[in-house]
């Protein structure tokens with residue numbers, strides 16, 4: 006990869022919802038976004054998804070992990086071979102386990118193998134260095150969110166909220182000179198987002214999600230269960246903080262509630278968790294831009310607008326692509342890693358100092 010100026014980078018994300026792999030091209034110098042390029046999505050087949058699911062919660066060397074990694078690598082190799090012109094690839098891999106204060110963080114998939122298969126340098130293992138230095142290892146998108154805020158011409162503090170399996174929010178002050186600057190960012194995982202709702206829908210209806218929030222829109226929120234959920238110790242921790250996909254499993258038991266009421270309650274829980282998190286924002290935001298699949302859930306969006314002092318808008322309202330933002334983030338971060346720039350800091354992961362995580366593997 007060239008050492009200066011903007012380059013085309015190709016980023017990927019295989020998220021906690023296990024639906025598939027996103028890939029996106031980005032023209033960037035690691036500071037600014039010069040252009041957005043083509044994007045693509047490759048779903049995991051049910052069999053592939055089952056293999057990955059069997060590896061969830063497992064650590065390198067444990068049963069099922071090698072098989073999950075093979076699925077992840079093959080899916081990425083197939084998807085990424087459809088692109089051309091990238092000088093570097095940012096390969097996130099699939100998080101199987103995340104326990105930053107304990108065993109560490111584990112993303113399945115070998116970037117060195119992909120570099121050889123694709124003939125392009127690959128940056129990967131983005132989270133380990135941050136965890137090794139005492140950080141949460143997540144979220145990592147915030148430095149990219151800062152660049153996005155600049156790119157859309159924001160002049161006042163705003164928030165970008167990703168509602169995937171887990172939720173994560175970035176508070177941004179675009180008046181600061183750079184994401185590393187003191188007071189530019191505050192980021193953290195907000196709580197569970199779609200994962201518990203997907204699990205409920207699958208168990209109760211056989212459908213993998215609540216389409217557009219239609220089921221939740223028909224139900225009533227169980228306020229007692231919501232209040233019990235908000236008593237979880239996670240909400241009493243100061244940010245930055247991060248979550249594993251299943252950290253809230255027992256706190257979100259919907260018992261014998263009807264499917265409609267359970268879906269409404271889980272949608273409200275996702276939104277209430279964000280509102281709780283927003284109490285930590287240094288100053289209130291002028292916009293709440295929502296990315297990730299949860300922005301399609303009308304019940305979650307309505308609950309967000311009701312619980313925050315600002316309307317929740319899909320990030321498309323600002324001209325950004327809510328399906329591809331995470332993949333674009335890892336394209337951006339790959340360029341930063343390759344150029345020795347920081348990818349996280351005290352305000353985004355709680356790490357002691359600015360860190361440039363990630364390993365760079367050359368094709369030969």
Ligand SMILES: Nc1ncnc2c1ncn2[C@@H]1O[C@H](COP(=O)(O)OP(=O)(O)OP(=O)(O)O)[C@@H](O)[C@H]1O
Pocket residue numbers: 018019020021022023024167168169170171172199200203214215216217218296297298299301302331
């Ligand atoms: N039309 C829709 N209606 C309701 N929910 C939807 C819709 N489309 C997507 N979702 C929800 O969004 C989820 C996928 O979101 P996304 O792709 O942002 O997650 P991810 O990137 O895998 O997760 P994470 O960001 O936690 O790693 C789906 O599992 C589903 O719950």
Ligand SMILES: CC(=O)N[C@H]1[C@@H]2OC[C@@H](O2)[C@@H](O)[C@@H]1O[C@H](C)C(=O)O
Pocket residue numbers: 020021100103110142143144145146147167169170171172173194247248331
């Ligand atoms: C450990 C891990 O993979 N975390 C993911 C997950 O998905 C959403 C949320 O939990 C966030 O912390 C993170 O991903 C995004 C892309 C991030 O690092 O910014």
